[in-house]
Amino acid sequence: MTGYLELTGLHKRYGESIAVHDVSLAIGKGEAVALLGPSGCGKTTTLRMLAGLVDPDRGTIRVDGADITRLPAHRRNMGYVFQSYALFPHLSVARNIGFGLEERGVARGDITRRVGDALALVHLAGLERRRPRELSGGQQQRVALARALVVHPSVLLLDESLSNLDAKLRDAMRHEIRSIQKSLDITTLFVTHDQVEALTMCDRIAVMHRGRIAQIGTPEDIYERPAARFVAEFVGRANALAATRDGGGIRIWGAAQPMNDPGWPSFDILIRPQRMRLLPSAEPTGDAMRVEGRVLRRAFVGDRVEVLVEGPGGQLTVELPSGGTLPEEGTAIAVAWRPQDNLIFPPDAA
Amino acid sequence: MNGAGRGLSLLAGGVYALILAPVVVVVALAFSADNFIVFPPSGFSLRWFRALAGNAPLLAALGVSVQVACAVTLLSLVIGVPAALALAKGRFRFREALTGFFLAPLLLPTLITGLALLLFFTRLRLTATLPGLALGHMTVTVPFVIRMMTTAFATLPHDIEAAAATLGAAPWRVLRRVTLPLALPGVIACACLSFLLSFDETVISLFLSGPRAATLPVEMVHYVEGRTDPLIAALSVVLIIFTLIVVVAVERLVGVARAVSK
Amino acid sequence: MNTRLPLLLLPAAVFVLGIYAWPTLLLLRNAFNEVGPTGAMIPAWSLATLRDVFADGFTLELTRNSLLLSASATALALLLAYPLSLFLFRTNSRWRGPLAVVAILPMLVSGVVRVFGWLAILGDRGLVNSVLQSVGLISAPLKLVFNWTGVTIGLTESIMPYMTLALLAGFGRLDRTLEEAARSLGASPWRGFLRVTLPLSLPAIALAGGLGFVLSMSAYITPKLLGGGRVFVLATEIFEQATTNTNWPVSAVLAIYTLVLLLALLALAQLASRALAR
Numbered sequence: 001m002t003g004y005l006e007l008t009g010l011h012k013r014y015g016e017s018i019a020v021h022d023v024s025l026a027i028g029k030g031e032a033v034a035l036l037g038p039s040g041c042g043k044t045t046t047l048r049m050l051a052g053l054v055d056p057d058r059g060t061i062r063v064d065g066a067d068i069t070r071l072p073a074h075r076r077n078m079g080y081v082f083q084s085y086a087l088f089p090h091l092s093v094a095r096n097i098g099f100g101l102e103e104r105g106v107a108r109g110d111i112t113r114r115v116g117d118a119l120a121l122v123h124l125a126g127l128e129r130r131r132p133r134e135l136s137g138g139q140q141q142r143v144a145l146a147r148a149l150v151v152h153p154s155v156l157l158l159d160e161s162l163s164n165l166d167a168k169l170r171d172a173m174r175h176e177i178r179s180i181q182k183s184l185d186i187t188t189l190f191v192t193h194d195q196v197e198a199l200t201m202c203d204r205i206a207v208m209h210r211g212r213i214a215q216i217g218t219p220e221d222i223y224e225r226p227a228a229r230f231v232a233e234f235v236g237r238a239n240a241l242a243a244t245r246d247g248g249g250i251r252i253w254g255a256a257q258p259m260n261d262p263g264w265p266s267f268d269i270l271i272r273p274q275r276m277r278l279l280p281s282a283e284p285t286g287d288a289m290r291v292e293g294r295v296l297r298r299a300f301v302g303d304r305v306e307v308l309v310e311g312p313g314g315q316l317t318v319e320l321p322s323g324g325t326l327p328e329e330g331t332a333i334a335v336a337w338r339p340q341d342n343l344i345f346p347p348d349a350a
Numbered sequence: 351m352n353g354a355g356r357g358l359s360l361l362a363g364g365v366y367a368l369i370l371a372p373v374v375v376v377v378a379l380a381f382s383a384d385n386f387i388v389f390p391p392s393g394f395s396l397r398w399f400r401a402l403a404g405n406a407p408l409l410a411a412l413g414v415s416v417q418v419a420c421a422v423t424l425l426s427l428v429i430g431v432p433a434a435l436a437l438a439k440g441r442f443r444f445r446e447a448l449t450g451f452f453l454a455p456l457l458l459p460t461l462i463t464g465l466a467l468l469l470f471f472t473r474l475r476l477t478a479t480l481p482g483l484a485l486g487h488m489t490v491t492v493p494f495v496i497r498m499m500t501t502a503f504a505t506l507p508h509d510i511e512a513a514a515a516t517l518g519a520a521p522w523r524v525l526r527r528v529t530l531p532l533a534l535p536g537v538i539a540c541a542c543l544s545f546l547l548s549f550d551e552t553v554i555s556l557f558l559s560g561p562r563a564a565t566l567p568v569e570m571v572h573y574v575e576g577r578t579d580p581l582i583a584a585l586s587v588v589l590i591i592f593t594l595i596v597v598v599a600v601e602r603l604v605g606v607a608r609a610v611s612k
Numbered sequence: 613m614n615t616r617l618p619l620l621l622l623p624a625a626v627f628v629l630g631i632y633a634w635p636t637l638l639l640l641r642n643a644f645n646e647v648g649p650t651g652a653m654i655p656a657w658s659l660a661t662l663r664d665v666f667a668d669g670f671t672l673e674l675t676r677n678s679l680l681l682s683a684s685a686t687a688l689a690l691l692l693a694y695p696l697s698l699f700l701f702r703t704n705s706r707w708r709g710p711l712a713v714v715a716i717l718p719m720l721v722s723g724v725v726r727v728f729g730w731l732a733i734l735g736d737r738g739l740v741n742s743v744l745q746s747v748g749l750i751s752a753p754l755k756l757v758f759n760w761t762g763v764t765i766g767l768t769e770s771i772m773p774y775m776t777l778a779l780l781a782g783f784g785r786l787d788r789t790l791e792e793a794a795r796s797l798g799a800s801p802w803r804g805f806l807r808v809t810l811p812l813s814l815p816a817i818a819l820a821g822g823l824g825f826v827l828s829m830s831a832y833i834t835p836k837l838l839g840g841g842r843v844f845v846l847a848t849e850i851f852e853q854a855t856t857n858t859n860w861p862v863s864a865v866l867a868i869y870t871l872v873l874l875l876a877l878l879a880l881a882q883l884a885s886r887a888l889a890r
Binding site: 369371506550586593 | 618623632634692717722726727850867870
């Protein structure tokens with residue numbers, strides 16, 4: 001696989017712990033890819049290696065075919081938006097955004113013009129002379145974005161860039177960054193621990209776990225066809241049900257299930273809560289997967305309702321659209337789902 | 351009401367009275383009309399300020415102190431700031447040990463340092479000279495500058511220098527455009543306090559002073575040992591005002607408590 | 613970018629080695645020299661000076677004086693600095709900043725100035741004696757300076773700001789909600805202090821105490837001027853031997869002896885602090 005931005009076998013260890021383990025990734029020109037994972041999974045270290053802020057122990061980084069692995073940070077021409085924004089507190093907004101252009105020796109008039117354009121792009125025109133501390137969090141974030149974009153970087157790197165904003169602003173910025181990214185057709189790598197960010201802002205997602213890439217794919221791939229149990233549980237929610245073998249058949253919570261035997265002695269079946277439905281315990285379900293239980297609790301979450309069901313093998317959550325009639329707490333109930341919604345992973349392959 | 355409680359506030363007030371007592375008394379005494387240290391004074395005058403203006407040894411010592419303090423401040427910054435930069439930003443081996451090594455002089459009492467320097471400088475004929483005094487004071491100020499500036503450099507906003515680098519600034523450009531401008535208040539505060547430390551340094555100066563060159567605190571000690579009149583009080587008022595100006599400046603820049611504590 | 617950075621350490625390294633480490637070694641070396649009958653120094657590698665110094669009963673007396681004076685000054689300063697720091701830690705007055713500066717003011721005002729102030733307060737015709745005499749409590753002035761009392765008071769004041777800072781640093785690690793929790797559980801402010809704040813601040817007290825002790829032990833100006841030549845401690849003797857007598861071997865031995873005492877005391881304070889932090 002070749003791409004505009006190519007990481008091959010990137011490896012970084014800090015003392016005893018391996019932060020990044022043989023990470024390879026190819027990103028096409030203009031593509032937006034998210035590095036998604038829990039904190040400490042190595043995603044930020046990967047991003048910092050790309051920017052030249054951390055030296056990899058092994059591996060290469062290529063941009064447009066050129067090996068930049070050993071190039072110092074200031075000669076890489078990458079736009080980096082830091083989690084803390086890292087705006088220069090002693091410089092005005094305009095000087096912050098113009099910083100990279102000044103370093104590149106761009107003529108003063110051009111700098112003024114391009115800074116103006118960049119400010120307009122992020123809807124901050126007129127704030128040129130403010131100091132960073134006089135701006136709101138959202139405005140600071142836009143300045144940081146403008147500062148990274150104004151130099152026409154070959155790659156845009158965003159490190160948890162929305163995590164310091166409140167929920168509403170985060171939604172707005174998510175769409176704004178995505179549309180800017182698309183209109184500029186800029187190759188973007190986006191580090192985040194927030195699956196919604198990854199799912200909505202990117203063409204592809206690379207899920208990282210313990211320094212390795214667990215899966216690369218489109219948001220749909222990742223969500224519908226997770227390659228590992230970790231991915232299934234990290235992206236979206238999943239009920240884990242222990243499956244046992246009884247003669248030739250598979251049983252869950254004691255009930256026989258109409259599914260193929262994968263051949264493992266024991267394993268978990270993961271199912272998304274919204275792929276399950278509830279039905280009266282007497283009603284037959286044909287060839288669907290099915291367990292019996294009792295409604296433990298119902299929680300209204302706005303546009304949907306979560307029903308917690310307790311059965312012989314533990315608890316599971318069913319997610320339903322709100323508005324329908326719900327069984328009372330304490331009622332016996334059946335939970336059913338289609339066999340093709342089963343997510344099955346070999347044991348100990350977390 | 352103020353978060354500390356009435357009893358505690360009263361107690362603290364008493365302690366404050368004790369802390370301020372010597373300073374207040376000295377200021378009052380400076381305007382005394384008496385020939386001796388009598389408190390409260392029997393009358394007030396400016397005679398001791400006039401006497402001060404005519405006291406050649408003290409004025410000469412003041413000149414020495416100012417010269418020494420200026421040289422000490424300048425040299426301490428020149429030596430200390432780069433070292434602090436290296437200690438704060440460097441990723442080399444033995445960095446911790448080196449930091450300890452550079453701060454070691456702060457551990458020894460000036461009584462010991464002063465004695466050691468006396469033994470050393472006598473051989474080099476540096477006792478009772480301005481360079482000797484300046485070098486002596488620098489054993490205090492250089493580690494002080496290193497300690498204060500290492501903290502200042504290490505506590506710069508996270509990722510701010512990395513941001514400059516990703517925007518295309520070469521390392522020395524990052525230093526010039528980001529690191530130093532952001533550390534400037536700290537540097538100025540360091541300069542102020544180094545000046546003050548040198549100006550007030552007494553014990554090392556006592557070891558290294560002689561008839562040819564004595565700093566102001568040394569002359570003051572000798573004066574207090576020999577005479578009991580309010581002249582020193584008048585001089586003290588001048589010094590206290592000078593100190594307050596420096597303290598207020600430093601407080602504005604970085605906060606005194608942060609500057610003088612570890 | 614960091615490969616050449618250590619070069620910036622070079623001037624500082626040369627300075628510390630040349631003007632600090634080397635003279636300190638020289639001081640150590642001098643302790644092994646001998647003193648001739650005329651008082652002249654005889655270069656040697658012997659322990660004769662060391663033996664002489666410790667055979668002299670005066671050394672023991674100096675040690676006792678230094679330790680006793682430092683202990684009393686440290687205890688007094690703790691009693692004063694503790695409420696002061698607790699006040700500074702708790703107050704939310706908008707004067708907190710300036711008040712903190714005033715608390716450490718003695719650190720910034722020249723020692724000679726402060727000593728002079730104490731002479732004016734404690735002297736025969738000073739503030740205290742004037743007041744006491746005018747209200748008729750005493751007929752003859754109390755002897756408050758040029759003796760043990762004066763030195764203790766002066767030392768107490770001079771070490772207090774350092775101890776205040778040390779205590780404040782210790783309080784910084786103290787969670788205020790803990791005392792509030794004690795209050796909510798029914799403890800009076802005083803009981804809350806005794807059962808929560810005080811035990812938790814014991815490590816800071818140990819460190820501050822050690823610091824105060826060491827600073828008093830090595831103070832020279834205060835015992836010299838407020839002692840008026842009548843209070844003899846290790847610090848004054850080291851200075852006298854080095855300057856007036858130019859007896860370098862003896863002053864070197866005394867200096868190293870004092871240093872060893874100081875280091876032992878500091879180590880003790882550290883150990884105590886760590887043990888109390890459990």
